[in-house]
Amino acid sequence: MNFELSEEQKMIQQSVERFVQENYDLSNRIKISSEDPGFSKEYWSSMAELGWLGLVFSEEDGGFGGNQIDTLVLMEQFGKGLVLEPFLANVVLGGGSIKRGASKEIKDSIIPSLIDGSLQITLAYAEEQSRFDIEDVATAAREENSGFIINGKKSMVLNAESADKIVVVARTSGSQVDEEGITLFVVDADAEGIEKENFPTVDGLRASEIIFKDVKVESTSLIGEKDKGFSILQAVVNDAILALAAEAVGAMEVLYKDTVEYTQQREQFDHPLSDFQVLQHRMVDMFMEYEQCKSLLFRATMETVQDPSLSQRTVHALKHLIGKSGIFVGESAVQLHGGMGVTEELRIGHFFKRLLVIDSQFGNADFHLDKFTSL
Amino acid sequence: MDINLSSEDLAFRDEVRSFFEENKIKSGEDYFSWRLGWFEKAREKGGWDVPKWPEKFGGPGWSPTQHYIWEQETAKANIPFDLPFGLGMLAPILMNYGNQEQQDRFLPDIRDRKVNWCQGYSEPGAGSDLANLKTKAVLSDDGTYYTVNGSKIWTTLAHVADWIFCLTRTDDSGIKQQGITFLLFPMKQEGIEVKPIITLGGSHTVNTVHFTDVKVPVENRIGEEGKGWTYAKGLLEHERTGLAGLSKSLVELEQLKDNARSIQRGNGNLMDNSSYRSKVGELEIDLLATEFTELRSLASAAAGGEPGPESSILKLKGTEIKQRIQKLTVEASGIYSSAWGDKGVGPSFAKGGTAGYLNSRYFTIYGGASEVQKDIVAKKVLGLTKGSSK
Numbered sequence: 073m074n075f076e077l078s079e080e081q082k083m084i085q086q087s088v089e090r091f092v093q094e095n096y097d098l099s100n101r102i103k104i105s106s107e108d109p110g111f112s113k114e115y116w117s118s119m120a121e122l123g124w125l126g127l128v129f130s131e132e133d134g135g136f137g138g139n140q141i142d143t144l145v146l147m148e149q150f151g152k153g154l155v156l157e158p159f160l161a162n163v164v165l166g167g168g169s170i171k172r173g174a175s176k177e178i179k180d181s182i183i184p185s186l187i188d189g190s191l192q193i194t195l196a197y198a199e200e201q202s203r204f205d206i207e208d209v210a211t212a213a214r215e216e217n218s219g220f221i222i223n224g225k226k227s228m229v230l231n232a233e234s235a236d237k238i239v240v241v242a243r244t245s246g247s248q249v250d251e252e253g254i255t256l257f258v259v260d261a262d263a264e265g266i267e268k269e270n271f272p273t274v275d276g277l278r279a280s281e282i283i284f285k286d287v288k289v290e291s292t293s294l295i296g297e298k299d300k301g302f303s304i305l306q307a308v309v310n311d312a313i314l315a316l317a318a319e320a321v322g323a324m325e326v327l328y329k330d331t332v333e334y335t336q337q338r339e340q341f342d343h344p345l346s347d348f349q350v351l352q353h354r355m356v357d358m359f360m361e362y363e364q365c366k367s368l369l370f371r372a373t374m375e376t377v378q379d380p381s382l383s384q385r386t387v388h389a390l391k392h393l394i395g396k397s398g399i400f401v402g403e404s405a406v407q408l409h410g411g412m413g414v415t416e417e418l419r420i421g422h423f424f425k426r427l428l429v430i431d432s433q434f435g436n437a438d439f440h441l442d443k444f445t446s447l
Numbered sequence: 448m449d450i451n452l453s454s455e456d457l458a459f460r461d462e463v464r465s466f467f468e469e470n471k472i473k474s475g476e477d478y479f480s481w482r483l484g485w486f487e488k489a490r491e492k493g494g495w496d497v498p499k500w501p502e503k504f505g506g507p508g509w510s511p512t513q514h515y516i517w518e519q520e521t522a523k524a525n526i527p528f529d530l531p532f533g534l535g536m537l538a539p540i541l542m543n544y545g546n547q548e549q550q551d552r553f554l555p556d557i558r559d560r561k562v563n564w565c566q567g568y569s570e571p572g573a574g575s576d577l578a579n580l581k582t583k584a585v586l587s588d589d590g591t592y593y594t595v596n597g598s599k600i601w602t603t604l605a606h607v608a609d610w611i612f613c614l615t616r617t618d619d620s621g622i623k624q625q626g627i628t629f630l631l632f633p634m635k636q637e638g639i640e641v642k643p644i645i646t647l648g649g650s651h652t653v654n655t656v657h658f659t660d661v662k663v664p665v666e667n668r669i670g671e672e673g674k675g676w677t678y679a680k681g682l683l684e685h686e687r688t689g690l691a692g693l694s695k696s697l698v699e700l701e702q703l704k705d706n707a708r709s710i711q712r713g714n715g716n717l718m719d720n721s722s723y724r725s726k727v728g729e730l731e732i733d734l735l736a737t738e739f740t741e742l743r744s745l746a747s748a749a750a751g752g753e754p755g756p757e758s759s760i761l762k763l764k765g766t767e768i769k770q771r772i773q774k775l776t777v778e779a780s781g782i783y784s785s786a787w788g789d790k791g792v793g794p795s796f797a798k799g800g801t802a803g804y805l806n807s808r809y810f811t812i813y814g815g816a817s818e819v820q821k822d823i824v825a826k827k828v829l830g831l832t833k834g835s836s837k
Contacts, residue, residue, distance in 0.1 A: 186454065200793070203781040227792065228782045249713075271792065273785045274801050281792050340576035350818050398773075406647075406808045410574050410816060411601050414646050414809045421647045425805065428777070429785040436778060438722040 075370060087122060088149035089113075096153030098419045102398045104156055105276035108321045111235045113154040120189030125163055129171055139377050140311060144318040151322020154419075154426050156277060158194075162230035164315045166193030169239040169256055178258060182237060186231040193237040193258075196226035196282055197305060197352065204435040206241075206309055207251045207302060210250060211284060213242035220244070220257065220294075221267075222287040235261045240284065244299050251302040263287050275429040276422070307380060309434050310387050312375060315407040316430050317369045323400060323430075324365060325424045327405040328358040330420050334409055351408055358404050358419050361397035368393050373441035388444035389414030390423045395437030398427035453511065466492065467524040475749055482527035486560055497558055499535060504554065511745035516618045522694035530604065533557035533564035537612045540629070544678045545668040553631070565634065567599040567613030567656065567677070575819045577614075578623045578676060582628060582658065584615035586665070586672070593617075593630060595667070601813065605641045605654040608634045611821045612677050629675035646809065647800035649787075663702040673704050693738050693765055699772050700731060706796045707779045717779055726778075737764040763820050766810035773804035 077085065095115060104112050127142045129135025136142075143164065148360055150159065167186050170179060170193070185191035202208035211224025222242050232238065238261050246253025259266070265287040296304050324408045332355055335345035345351055372390040375383035402424030406413035413420055431437060451458065472481045489655070490497035491506050498517055500506030529637045540559055541550050556562040581596025605611070611634050613661055618626030634641070638661040642650045662818040670678055702725060709743055710717040719722050741761055777800055784792025784801050792798075811817040825831040 159783075198782050200632060203712065204542065223488075227704045260723070269792070272787045274805075275785065279786065338578065339572075340574060342576075348818070350821070373509065400689045401807060407816070410812050411809070412571070413813065414806070416647065416649075421805075425647065428801070428805075432780075432782055432784045436781075438720070441722060442720075 077145065079394070081142065084124070084142070085145050085149060087222065088124070088146055089152075090346050091118070091122075092155065098157060098422065099154065101154055101255055102416075103278070105272075110272070110276075110278040112235075113156060114435045115155075116157050117189050117319070119157060119159070123191060124202050125159070125323075126187035128163065129167065129183055129187060133135070133179055134187055135183070140314050140373050141377060143193055143311070143315050143375050146313045147318035148322040151319035151390050151426075152187055152326050154275070154323065154422055156276075158192065158234065158425060159304060160232040160315055160319075161235070162192055162193040162370030164312050165195035165230070165308060166235070166237065166239050168311050169195055169295055169304060172304045172307060172310060173256070173301075174258065175292065177292065178295070183223060189236065192231065192235045194229055194231045194235040194292055195237065195239045195308065196229040197241040198227045198229075199307075200227050202227075204439040205249065206305055206434075207254065208249050209241055209243045210248050210253055211240070211242045212242050213255055213257065213289075215244070222257065222259070222284045222289060224284050226282045226284070227306070229280045229282050231277050231278065232261070232268055232282055235444045237261060238266075238282070239295065241301065241305055246299070252404075253299050254301040254305065255298050256301040257289050257293050258295060259289050259293060261286060263289075268311070275426040277429075287428045305391065310376065310380065310384070313391045314369070314373050316433060317372070320394045320427055320430050321362065321369050321396045323368050323426055324358075324362040324401045327420055328355065328362050329416075331355055331405045331408050336428065338410075345408070346411050350399070354404055354408060361401055364396050365390075365394055385444060385447045388440040389438075389447065391435055391441040392444060395431035395440070399431060399437075402427045452516075454517060454643075456512050459513055460520065463517060463520045464524075466495070467520065467526060478527075483560065485527050490558075497534065497538075500538065500558075501542065501665045503681060504538075504550075505558065505566075510524055515742055516728060518694040520700045529560070530563065531587075532566050532603070532612075533562060533610075537564055537631075539681070540612070540669060541676050543681070544629075547671065548666070559761065563604065563607055564611045565602050565605045565608035565611050567602060567611045569599060569601045571598060571600050572598040573654075575816045578627070580614055580616055580627065582613070582615045584617050584628055584663070586617065591665055591746075592731065593628075593663045595630065595632070595658045597641050597658055597659075600653075601644070602641075602654045602656045603652055605634065605656050606643065606651070610634060611656070612669075612681055613827055617672050624663065624676045626673050627675040627679075627784070628672050629669040630663050631667045631669065636661065638662075646806050648804075648806035650802070650806065687767065692769060693741055693761075696734055696765070696768050696772060697738070700727075702733060702771055702796075703727065703775055706776065706794070708792060710779055710781070723775075723778065726771075726775060730768065730775065734766065737761065737768060740764065760824065762814065763817055763824075766817070769810050770804075771808045773800070773807040776800040809816070815824075 074293055079407040087281055096109040124135065124146060126135040127146070131137045146159065167183065181191065182191060186193060197206060199208065201210065211222065211226060213220040213222045220316045226240065226244065237258055239256055239258050242255055242257060243253055244255040267283040267285065270278060273279050278280045294299065335355070338345045340418060372383060372386040377385050404419045406424055407437050409418060409420055412418050415421060470485050487497040494500065495507055495558065497506050498509065498514065498832035524835060527818065534557055538554060541553055568577060570580050570582060572581060582599065584593040584595045586593055610631060613630050613632065615628050615630055616626055617628040618807065620626065632746045640657040642655045644653045644655060645651055646653065704718060707717040707727065712720060742831050744761060774797060780797035780800050783797040785830070786792045786797065
């Protein structure tokens with residue numbers, strides 16, 4: 073067993089760390105987030121140039137052949153700056169779906185442009201009624217002539233505002249909650265019949281509700297086999313959970329360290345706040361939660377790299393702990409910062425919001441506890 | 448002991464209910480004129496416009512049970528909004544420590560909801576350690592006015608307030624609880640600058656307020672110079688009871704259950720989900736207990752005057768309960784809890800639910816952070832001297 077990163081991974085880690093330090097102070101983040109398209113195109117190009125967008129694609133597809141550990145390295149550092157650029161939507165969700173089952177033709181038409189930053193993609197999976205159940209898919213794809221007609225509505229689609237392509241999860245057979253009968257398609261984001269309602273999210277990112285009305289797709293746009301899309305979706309969602317957990321761990325580190333620093337500076341009752349034992353213990357708890365999340369993140373990521381068919385239970389455990397501990401660390405950081413913690417003026421509030429959003433994505437703490445205990 | 452309401456109390460409850468029913472806002476009616484009219488009619492009922500004021504000052508002189516009934520019914524009914532600053536916070540101080548002239552000057556306008564007050568207590572360096580305040584008030588050589596310089600923070604609704612009641616420092620030679628002077632002055636004057644603070648929920652309620660050479664006539668001082676801390680302290684205990692908001696929480700809990708039931712899961716709804724239901728259940732159990740802690744506290748207050756340090760329990764439990772309701776609303780919203788702004792996707796309660804949760808983190812901070820509340824309980828109730836508030 074070895075927890076050391078490779079030399080290449082260490083170099084990437086340092087390079088992302090530097091990028092975050094140089095570009096992601098709070099005021100710059102707020103500025104980028106408030107202007108369209110909600111992230112910096114310049115940063116996105118830099119990320120492409122530095123090779124970050126191609127890390128986890130196979131060499132055959134034009135990437136560097138990395139795995140979920142490389143994503144962990146990136147996302148943990150992104151988490152320390154609350155990076156806005158749509159890495160998750162593009163590389164993990166959209167790109168992750170394409171690389172897992174698309175034809176060579178589709179891969180060739182998408183992955184190289186994704187890696188060089190010229191094309192944006194996302195994944196539309198959730199629906200109004202589905203809550204956290206990814207197999208609950210009502211959006212229907214009806215076979216017609218040589219293709220399919222898609223009708224339905226997708227919810228909380230990340231980065232759809234900027235996406236050129238959308239991977240859409242649709243039902244081709246079975247009942248609404250069957251795993252069998254789910255099919256993934258890739259469609260042009262500006263295809264006829266697609267209507268988007270864009271809005272900001274709590275953490276300063278962007279999402280959309282998307283209506284598909286008689287959207288025509290060729291059968292060549294299918295990803296993987298018809299009716300067999302669930303296993304691809306599940307694998308993509310697991311990758312997304314690992315990526316978000318890494319980001320959350322980065323965010324939790326900032327929160328506990330900022331709190332330790334603040335309580336040493338802030339004086340009340342003629343003492344630094346850090347003198348008070350009740351606050352010390354709360355910070356020790358924050359630190360413990362952070363370390364435990366990091367351990368389970370390593371465990372789930374390494375198990376998934378080893379054999380994804382055996383890691384499902386640990387992935388559920390991870391998302392449960394990240395949700396619960398992330399909110400604990402966020403709430404504690406706010407509490408220990410006092411009134412200032414509840415304002416937009418300090419960065420901790422923004423980190424807290426991000427952790428809150430992470431809990432609500434791909435299943436919250438309760439959802440994954442249920443899944444974990446039922447496996 | 449008897450849990451049943453007496454027939455008099457039941458009659459009172461019916462009277463309250465029918466008053467609310469008869470004076471509901473009519474469709475098309477102007478809200479603000481309805482509001483003032485409502486308080487007018489409440490006054491005619493015998494001080495119902497100022498339920499918490501003592502009879503001597505025009506209050507209704509209710510029993511603790513009647514107060515409890517009133518709280519319960521107001522939480523359920525649609526009655527006009529009211530602000531606590533003048534009515535609940537300043538008025539008791541004026542009644543106890545203000546002179547006749549000050550009472551005559553300020554209480555009627557407070558009662559008529561004519562003047563909006565804000566509270567100038569916390570400062571950048573004086574949060575939980577409120578006595579550490581630095582805003583300076585210097586008496587003029589002729590002894591006719593003070594000149595105030597300094598800053599206040601977390602001043603709720605300072606941007607719409609007409610007047611402020613303010614703790615200032617007139618002497619820093621002794622211990623910090625001494626040398627504090629309680630002043631009243633208008634907000635709309637030169638030398639006062641109000642800056643908004645935007646909270647995590649994206650709203651503007653609190654502010655920073657800066658004073659530069661603000662002149663305050665001595666007749667606007669409550670009580671003696673240097674004794675302001677004593678006057679404010681009793682009020683803070685008042686504030687701590689008022690912050691529990693349990694009747695409102697009971698109503699919100701029912702709303703929470705309704706919301707959760709509206710989220711369909713399989714053949715049932717979110718309340719059928721065992722982990723969610725357990726959390727709602729634990730919350731309700733805490734609320735049932737805390738409601739009776741409040742009743743016991745009210746009863747002892749009625750027997751012995753001012754609410755004592757046991758009111759600290761109520762703020763601790765009450766604020767935590769409010770936060771849990773908000774958190775469970777966020778959880779019920781599911782994926783939609785991360786949507787922000789006016790678009791309002793997902794169930795109707797999701798919109799604003801997350802903002803409400805984020806702002807609710809303030810509940811365990813303002814009016815004395817929970818950690819400080821526990822220090823007070825440890826010291827005053829349990830008699831433990833080695834607390835952290837040295």
